[in-house]
Amino acid sequence: MLLRMSFICLSCLGVFSQSQDRASLSRSNDPTGRCVYTFTVVNPQESSCPGGSSKSETDEIRTRLTLLEGLVSRLIAGGGSGASSGGLRHSDESVQEAYAQVTKERNQLQLDQEHLNTQVQRLQRTLAELSLEAEDLRQRPCEQMNTSAGALHENRHLRGYHFKNTSYQEMKAEVREVPASHLIPAGNHSFAGCGELVSVGDPVLHRKADGITGKYGVWFQDPDPEGPYYTRQTVWRIDAVGKEVRQLFVYEDMDQFSKGFPMKVLVLSEPVESTGATVYQNSLYYQRRRSRTLLRYNLTSESLEARLDLPHAGFHGQYPYSWGGYTDIDLAVDEHGLWAIYSTSKAKGAIIVSQLDPQSLEVRRSWETKIRKNSVGNAFMICGRLYTVASYTSPNTTISYMFDTLTNESQAIAVPFKNKYRYNSMVDYNHAQRKLYAWDNFHMVTYDVRLGGTGQSRS
Structure with a gap:
């Protein structure tokens, strides 16, 4: 053994x-x-046994991985002719990828440069316009001095109203208690029936804004005030330039307005969007900033009393007038009541006219016209008819289009209209005064109008 x-x-x-x-x-x-x-x-003769264990297969795989790791190491080190050519191929592919990435970045930079060039050109045009305005102001020193004096008086008056002269406030309250019939000229109580617009007079200047915030805005008188607190003689003004427009200036009459002496300044609880506001029956109607929400602000109680989203209305630059200014929703008043002038995506930018309930702001009825809102400078209502101004900058333009909500008929017209100061951002009608109120490049003006079959215009 x-x-x-x-x-x-x-x-x-x-x-x-x-x-x-x-x-x-x-x-x-x-x-x-x-x-x-x-x-x-x-066994040097056999690489594997028939029916061998999984451990042999694992060893074989480990061996192959070891060989591959060695090959990769040689490629990185650049050893061997075969490894060198493989490394070159890998290097060529990396160079091509890098070149493609650089080309993509260069194209993006070119696009960015073109975009910046466009912005620079736009800013240059704006600068040129401001330079022309500055030159125009330099050529009229007397008017500037008067304007500055008016601003000084207004500031002094505001300081006295808020902090010092309380007796002045009491005197204003006593004056407001006088019946409106004693304050309003007899000729303004009533007017003849409605008719089509025949002519518009030359603009009459009442006030010039003092600062850059008065570049454009809205001003008006209430055609149908309720109660003695405010009357048809009261003037309302909003400077619409700024991110948070909330101040509503109140003037006793046109004389105090021209002198720059407000009797009150209301601070609205929610900001105003652009120049589409109006006053009617002791309420301020306006569009809330960056929304399609309409607001009714009671001027007597100084509080919001109604709000409503105007259905599907474009806002904040979707369907403005041609001058821009976020004038998507324009509120107007005439002999038939309260109106909204706007557009929707369904109307594809065409003007829609809706009659609103003055209390709830609900839409009573709507009409769609054939004229695109951004093709006209402004619009207003007279006797249930929509009228559009062709240009907001041309000194001699026309009221070029009329749509009648009573007959659903429209027609092209050519009533001469003057933009004396060449940047008209607001046009509204006052049926009690029979005038158009406008804000033309810092200047607050009125136009007498004459309607067919109603006699001459009212002063």
């Missing part, structure tokens, strides 16, 4: 000497507890 064991060991050593490090010796106990020695020798 010992001899046989020695022979097996010598045979194993012979094989081990041939295979060297490809052989291994292990020792373990069998199920009966006997010690068993096991030699393992790699």
Whole structure:
């Protein structure tokens, strides 16, 4: 037995000497507890045994991964001719990717440059317009001095009203208690029936704004005031330039308005959008900033009493007049009541006229016209008819279009109209005064109008 064991060991050593490090010796106990020695020798003739274990496959995979890692290391180190050509191919692909990225960034920079050039040109045009306005102001020093004096008087008056002269406030309250019939000229109580617009007179200047916030705005008189607190003689004004427009200036009459002496300044609880506001029956109607919400502000109680989103109306620059200014919703008053002039996406920018309930702001009825809102400078209502101004800058333009809500008929007209100061941002009609009120490039003006079959215009 010992001899046989020695022979097996010598045979194993012979094989081990041939295979060297490809052989291994292990020792373990069998199920009966006997010690068993096991030699393992790699056969150089067979790469794998049929039905071999998964461990051999794992070893083979590990070997292949080792070879791949070695190949990658040689490629990185640049060793070997084959590795060098592979590295060159990899380098070429990287260069191409880098070139494509640089080209993409260059094209984007060119687009950005074109966009910036466009903005620079727009700013240059704006600067040129402001320079022309400044030159025009320099050429009229007397008017500037008068305007400054008016501003000084207004500021002094406001300081006195808010902080010092309380007796002045009490005197104003006493004057307001006088019946309106004693304050309003008899000629303004009533007027003849409605008719079509025949002519518009030359603009009459009543006031010039003092600062840049008065570039454009809205001003008006209430054609149908209720009660003695405010009358048809009361003048209302809002400077519409600014991000948070809330101040409503109140003047006792046109004389105090021209002198720049407000009797009161109301601060609205919600900001105003643009120049579409109006006053009617002791309420201020206006559009809330950056929304299609209409508001009714009671001027007597100084509180908001109604609000409503105008259905589907564009706002904040979607469908303005041609001069811009976020004039998407323009509120107007005439002999038939309260109106809204606006557009919707469904109308594709065409003017829609809606009659509103003065209390709730609900839409009573709407009419869609064929004229695009951004093609006209402004619009107003007279006797249930919509009229549009062709241009807001041309000194001699026309009222070029009329739509009748009573007959659903429209027609082109040519009633001469003057933009004396060449930037008309607001045109509204007052049926009690039979005048158009306008805000033309810092200047607050009125126009007498004449309607067909109603006699001459009223002063």
